[in-house]
Amino acid sequence: xxxxxxxxxxxxxxxxxxxxxxxxxxxxxxxxxxxxxxxxxxxxxxxxxxxxxxxxxxxxxxxxxxxxxxxxxxxxxxxxxxxxxxxxxxxxxxxxxxxxxxxxxxxxxxxxxxxxxxxxxxx
Numbered sequence: 539x540x541x542x543x544x545x546x547x548x549x550x551x552x553x554x555x556x557x558x559x560x561x562x563x564x565x566x567x568x569x570x571x572x573x574x575x576x577x578x579x580x581x582x583x584x585x586x587x588x589x590x591x592x593x594x595x596x597x598x599x600x601x602x603x604x605x606x607x608x609x610x611x612x613x614x615x616x617x618x619x620x621x622x623x624x625x626x627x628x629x630x631x632x633x634x635x636x637x638x639x640x641x642x643x644x645x646x647x648x649x650x651x652x653x654x655x656x657x658x659x660x661x
Contacts, residue, residue: 541650542651542652543562543563545558548658555623555624558618559617567641570592571590571637572634573634576631576657578631587606587619605622606619617634619632624657626659628657633652636650638650
C-alpha cells in the first residue's frame with residue numbers, strides 16, 4: 539500500500555541540530571498533508587509540525603516554534619523537519635504521518651504512519 543520512510547534521527551547534544559526526512563511511496567493518488575509527531579516514554583503522542591502539501595501552510599507545536607522548520611517537496615512526496623537548538627525535552631520517538639488519497643478514491647483519505655525514528659538530546 540503506502541509506506542513512509544523516515545531518516546535523520548540520532549543522538550545530539552543540547553543546542554545541536556538534526557534534520558528529519560520522510561518520503562511516502564506506494565499507491566498514492568495525492569497527499570493532502572504530511573507531518574511529524576513524537577512520543578516520549580510515559581507520554582501521549584503529540585503533534586510536532588504539519589504542512590499542507592498543496593499550499594504549504596504549516597502548524598507547529600508551541601514549544602518548537604522558532605526552533606523547528608518543516609518544508610515539503612511535492613515531487614518527492616517528502617517532507618523535512620529541520621530541528622535547531624534542540625533540548626533534552628525534545629527527546630522522543632518521532633513519527634511521520636501522511637494523509638493520503640488512494641487511486642480510485644474520490645474524496646476518501648487515510649492516515650499512514652512511519653515506523654518512528656529515535657531522537658535523543660543528551661549530554
